[in-house]
Amino acid sequence: MVESSHNTVLHVADVHKTFGGLHALADVDLAFEEGTTHAIIGPNGAGKSTLLNVIVGKLPPTRGTVVLDGEVLTGKSPYEINQMGIARVFQTPEIFPELSVFDNVMAPAFAKRDGAFSMNLFKSIESEKDIAREAEEIIVDFGLDAMIHTHAGALSRGHKRRLELAMCLIQKPRILLLDEPTAGMSRHDTNTTIELLKKIKSSGMTKVIIEHDMHVVFSLADEVSVLAQGRIIAEGTPDEVRGDPKVQEAYLGGTYE
Amino acid sequence: MFSIPKKDAITFLLFALVVLTMPIWLSPFGASYPGLLQKFAIYALLAVGYNILFGLTGYLSFGHAAFLGVGSYAAVWSFKLLSMNPILALACAMIFSGIFALAIGYVSLRRSGIYFSILTLAFAQMSYKLAYSVLSPITHGENGLQLTLQDPRTIDLMFMERGVSLPTSSLFGIPMNGYEGFYFCAVILLIGFFIAQKIASSPFGMMLKGIKSNEDRMNYTGFNTKPYMLTAFVISGMYAGIAGGLLAVTDPLAGAERMQWTASGELVLMTILGGVGTLVGPVIGAWIIKYFENIFSAWNESILHNFFAFLPDNIEGFVVLISSKFVGEGWHLTLGSMFVLVVVFLPGGIMEGVRRISSWFLRRKDPTKDQEVVDPENMPKPSSEKGE
Structure with missing residues (x-):
């Protein structure tokens, strides 16, 4: 015990x-x-x-x-x-295959900032400069900048894992x-x-x-x-x-x- | 709030141009009469709204015709009880279909995939059957809900005398049948299209796409997906309600057949034919299906004989015999084969075909330039760039 x-x-x-x-x-x-x-x-x-x-x-x-x-x-x-x-990286990468690498990383940042649900219907993603900058930084850190606008589903397995890790880390989890x-x-x-x-x-x-x-x-x-x-x-x-x-x-x- | 990215602004302007000039460019196709033009605008709006649910979240609703019907009934009741003003009627249609969508969506979204589709189908069929039976005091059952000379129309009658004939819907004196009616529908369609564009390019839209892509990941990423989907469901239900309201505005009666499951199925066909998840695709799908339903179905053998008159007589007879099976009452055959071909060869719908052709042309024009054309898209947006 x-x-x-x-x-x-x-x-x-x-x-x-x-x-x-x-x-x-x-x-x-x-x-x-x-x-x-x-x-x-x-x-x-x-x-x-x-x-x-x-x-x-x-x-x-x-x-x-x-x-x-x-x-x-x-x-x-x-x-x-x-x-x-608490953020989790899965054994087989759980990412958003149809979204770009950039969007994959931005989505968790929105969850962190705006909470579990937010009706931000009429805001443009392009106006979210802070989140975009944060996402760009972490994508560069993880060496994914060459494929920032590629669909995540097209990445190699190793890159998918790195992407998932970036998605978790942008939230700055405690655990x-x-x-x-x-x-x-x-x-x-x-x-x-x-x-x-x-x-x-x-x-x-x-x-x-x-x-x-x-x-x-x-x-x-x-x-x-x-x-x-x-x-x-x-x-x-x-x-x-x-x-x-x-x-x-x-x-x-x-x-x- | 009204700023949209430059690319979307261009799409919107082109779309507006195409819609507003429809009476001109559709006339060679024999489709430039007000009744059909109105339908083009109304069903395009329906498809745009449906795409917010099906295209963005991937949840296939088989019951959107119910909201179309509710919208129609609400609009006609607003004509009967309050005023012939179409704006008021559309507001009623929006509110009632929204409430309806909230209730149906709340229950149906407890399940996903095929179970969700079946639940929405069940609710829609239930509404359809109820409209003929229990609810006939509201829906007037098989006769359909129509205007009568005795309608109270409280707001209108405060300002004017009761006329001797049935009134028609009019916006401050502009009648809502004919070309004016089309332009009214077109303006509503453009507003709806703009809002759909805003939603698709908002963080909210991104979350909906995330749900379609990997709902589990959304949950582990800290999103409560249920309210996102319910909001999308209610918004697309309201679009359907407004479309139903517009059907009543241009022709003030409402019948339960609008709620039948075939109407929902048609909507699914429109979206898939045009391209799921694209903004323009469902609109094109809606136009094609409505064109087939109204024009192609009216073709007969004599039209075909004229069309193939250049062929030698015996060949002409054969060609007309074969092709006559595909027009007139056989228009479903053409539509069906087209649908099969599109789904098999262009899973992304007509929009995928358009994309393939345009990228093929770009590459042929100048293989090196293609790289440069695509690149600015592929680069991270510099933070100085402002959306207009």
């Missing part, structure tokens, strides 16, 4: 999730500290994505609550949870959830992504990363939790976790070189 300390920003409290007879999450209790990068690792089917789905409000937990800064998130809709400052941000990427792209994530690490945002690639985990994470069969089996710094024999047995399959 993890005690939630004073600088815990997100607390997953005794969350239990069953699908029929399957215990996808069993008494998961996790505290995410402000400003840290917390990795969640575990073998396939360990319940990592289910955990993220519970946090963002896609799935209701069978038992337990998720608390952000003293406010209970459980029972709220995904858009309310986003408005409270960024990353579901395997480097899955299926080449070594080179993975390293670029690590550099990008390191850059935003300095901005004080709390990050939760689900990752398979140990290289990514050990270069980014301050804290690692290991999930196996819906249970947390180990927690600690990357080095502590690496040395834990239970982890080696459950996940790393022997020793990690």
Whole structure:
């Protein structure tokens, strides 16, 4: 049981999730500290994505609550949870394929500024200079400026991932959830992504990363939790976790070189 | 509030020019008579409004004819009870169809995809059936709602004596049948088109396109999508209501057949034929369908004989025999084949064809110039550029 300390920003409290007879999450209790990068690792089917789905409000937990800064998130809709400052990058990029890269990045900025619903029917997008400038900046930062007016659906997979990350970051979320941000990427792209994530690490945002690639985990994470069969089996710094024999047995399959 | 991007302004001016000169350029096609011109303007307005829902959010409503009907009834009741002024009638049509759309949309938008379409269809068919039965005190059932000499018309009769014949709708003395009626409809169409342009280029419009593109992402991005869709639904319902009101303004009677599902289906055809999600496409679709319905359907064999008179007699007879199946009562066959061809070869509708042809011409003219023509579009807008 993890005690939630004073600088815990997100607390997953005794969350239990069953699908029929399957215990996808069993008494998961996790505290995410402000400003840290917390990795969640575990073998396939360990319940990592289910955990993220519970946090963002896609799935209701069978038992337990998720608390952000003293406010209970459980029972709220995904858009309310986003408005409270949680943004998520999906395993397969969730973008707006028919819209341009520029619009893809502008839309989340509107959500951040104008809230969940706003009747701005007669304002022209072109008059929104502040949001346009902000979007342009982040697109340049992410190296997507050459394709700013391309339909996002036409981008390569790696660019789509970067775009989705830009869409989340323009909202300056308090907590960024990353579901395997480097899955299926080449070594080179993975390293670029690590550099990008390191850059935003300095901005004080709390990050939760689900990752398979140990290289990514050990270069980014301050804290690692290991999930196996819906249970947390180990927690600690990357080095502590690496040395834990239970982890080696459950996940790393022997020793990690 | 009235400023629009330069590209939209040009589109609007061209569109206005095309609409306002319709009596001239349609005369070689035999379509330049007021009754049909009015229909062109009215159904174009209907299609423009429908496109705000279907084109932008991707939600396929199969019940928009109900709003058309409600608009017509509201307008005729406004004639009967208040005044023959068309502005007042359109205001009534807009308010009542808006309320109606709010109720139907609120329930239907609980579901998406095919279930949404079926719900709207069910509501529209229900309205249609009710208009013939339970609601006949309001709709006058199969006879249709018509003006009578005994109508109270309270506002009008404060200023004038009751006439001996049935009044016609008039805007401060301008009668609303004939070419004046067409120009009245055309002005309303242009206002509607302008508003649709504004919506499409607003952040609100961007959110609607986002819903069409990836509704889940919209939710995870912090948007409550339901009120966005409901607003779009009500706005497009109001467009349909105003179109229904205009039908009553140009010809003051209302019947329930306007609410039948075939009328909704026709609207879907118009939008898909012209190009879903484009502003001009649905208008073109509406014009084509109304042209076929009114002109093509009136062609007969003697017209065809004249048309093919240049051919040798025996070939002429054969050609007329074949082509006569496609005109007159067979006009649906032509329309149907055209629809199939467009959907198969131009999934983006006629507008996609236009785009393909124009880009082909641009490329042929000067392959290097094409690059330069497209580039300013592709560059981030410099912040000094102002929308006019």
